[in-house]
Amino acid sequence: MIGLSRQLRPDRLALIANKVREERELEAVRALAASTGIAVAAIVPYDERLLTAERRGCAPLDHDPDGAAVRAIDELAGWLLAGATSSP
Numbered sequence: 001m002i003g004l005s006r007q008l009r010p011d012r013l014a015l016i017a018n019k020v021r022e023e024r025e026l027e028a029v030r031a032l033a034a035s036t037g038i039a040v041a042a043i044v045p046y047d048e049r050l051l052t053a054e055r056r057g058c059a060p061l062d063h064d065p066d067g068a069a070v071r072a073i074d075e076l077a078g079w080l081l082a083g084a085t086s087s088p
Helices: 002-008 023-036 048-056 068-081
Strands: 014-020 039-045
Touching (some): 023 039
Parallel strands (some): 014 039
16 A cells, blocks of 8 residues: 555655554554654554444444544544644
């Protein structure tokens, strides 16, 4: 994906790690970022509450606005809206 993204020459390119459960997964994402020179824009942890929200047919934000995944997604949205001028 990184190779394809670079071929498209986007104005911004960043990694988003989703459903991170363990420290070793986080370390792998950080190693990939370091080896490619691409910033990590967000780390969204695995959050069982997202599955619960889906089963109930409601948005994660409505189900658990203070959940870890919702907070991470909110921070990512803020970073994107700010123009992604720096790494979060």
